Amino acid sequence: MNPAMTPVRRLLFWTLVAVLLLWVLLPIWLVAMGAFGGRAAVFQWPKSLLPASLSFDHMAAFLAVEGVANAFLNSVIAAAVTVVLSVALGAPAGYALARYAFRGADAFKLLVLLTRAFPLAILALPLAVGFIRIGLYDSPFGVALMHTVLALPFAVLVTQSLFMGIPRELEEAAWVFGCSPVQAFFRVVMPLALPGLAATAIFAFVISWNEVFAASVLTVRERTLTAYLLAVLSESPLHTRFAGGLLLILPSVLFVFAVRKWLFTVWGISGR
């Protein structure tokens, strides 16, 4: 923060920080209270902001329910594969679009975006049939493929502008001073692209983690957590729903925390 701030500006600054924090954290806090606050707290009104009693019973009970752990694992697998595939396929495409002028570049970009123009329902049902044929049906990898399709347009377009923002001369300097193009990419372009790549990864993760329709259509027993909860929660008691809700929120938050170091890398300004 700028040390030269006047007291009024300082007050404004911290108020804004507080509002933003509340905006994000309050719902999570309330869900957590519902999940851990004991049976009485769930129905209590008005809500108290501090837990009257702390109990892990609901959570434990919820986790012990048949299929929850497996669904959680499936979600993690699907999200992880989606992140890896989106970055591994999207970044090279974005790089090609940013660095090379080739015939059909615009058409290619349009095509990438067009995948988002089809409603999921239209894509998911034929895909289910196709997946059954090739044996990908009812597996987190099949779901991950579908989610990769959803995340890829974003990955391509974001990494394209990302790579366009990295001066070509930096790469050329690396070539002159002894790098092959691949070495130059990993030694110079990648480190500079890290914040954008982290953002791309977060987005792919969140898309996969939250997506429920395709996941429901493409699986039966090997549900992802969202698909599982959608099917189960409507018949569950309220505190179990809170436990499920918290379990849905937490991994995204943890993932963002894990990559935040790269998200905010600005070389020489905030250090590493």
Add this chain to the structure above:
Amino acid sequence: MADILIDRVAKSFGAARALAEVSLQVADGEFVALLGPSGCGKTTLLRIVAGLETASGGRVVIGGRDVGALPPRARGIAMVFQNYAVFPHMTVADNIGFGLRMQKRPVEEVARQVGRAAEMLRISHLLDRWPARLSGGQRQRVAVARALAVQPAVLLMDEPLSNLDALLRLEMRADLKAVLREAGTTTLYVTHDQTEAMGLADRIAVMHGGVIEQIGAPGAIYARPATRFVGGFLGSPPMNFLLCSASGGRAAIGDFALAAPQDGAVMLGLRAEDAVPVGAAEGIPFDVRVVEPMGAHLLLTGAVGDQPLRAIAPPDAAIAPGARIGLRPDPARLSWFDPETGRRLEAA
């Protein structure tokens, strides 16, 4: 060894022609400056030699090897980029040592070379800094140090001192010249600053509109420009050009006559310092409009007839604006050009 042969290299960007069949030879250990106005193709030529741009025609031979098919890293070169291209995610020390580390040199040697290069460029105190925290001139010196640190056989520099203040530039110029001479580095040096080119280079190649107009030693180019453009580009104040008509081997300017290389319309190229101010009765009649004291001399701006001209006079000369004086040119130091083609005319 590492001589450079540039053989009829041409380059077009789409319909736009950046280089038209440029040929240039740089001997081993020689320092050649590419001098020319903005947009004349200097950077393009340098990038073709470096292998960062593919020529539309011609070939580049470095040290006896045709490097046309070689990537930049295999050409035995180092380069200073016009916009520095300092890696923002590495400290100054890591930037300078980058080339050496890519060559897998021992750690101690890298450290030693980095220290040497940094010292020469006066940036030893900045070694731990990140480039984001450097001024433009400091960043530029990091780029130069990075190129010097690898001790290349061939060094390509694109306006490496353009962003330094006048005093520092003068110092760097001298240091650079000494270091490169000692190391015997073959250097191709791009600049649009003529004093820099004159001071540094063994030979200067003056470029204009994608062609090399003249190649030669600084003194020779200055004294005997091959084209009107070269004459006008080198020297400060720039060479004066007076259009006159000659008959019987003599060109008349007012009442004054000079031996001319050909009859008909000719253009006299006259440097300010090659004409001595004398009384109004002799020499070329010159109407002084403005007198600027420059310290070492007076800069006179005015006209001969209706053609503009700049001349210099000793600092203590009593010349008032509005006066008419005479200029007596040194016949041995005149240049004559064909007014149509702009080419130099040699005395028959």
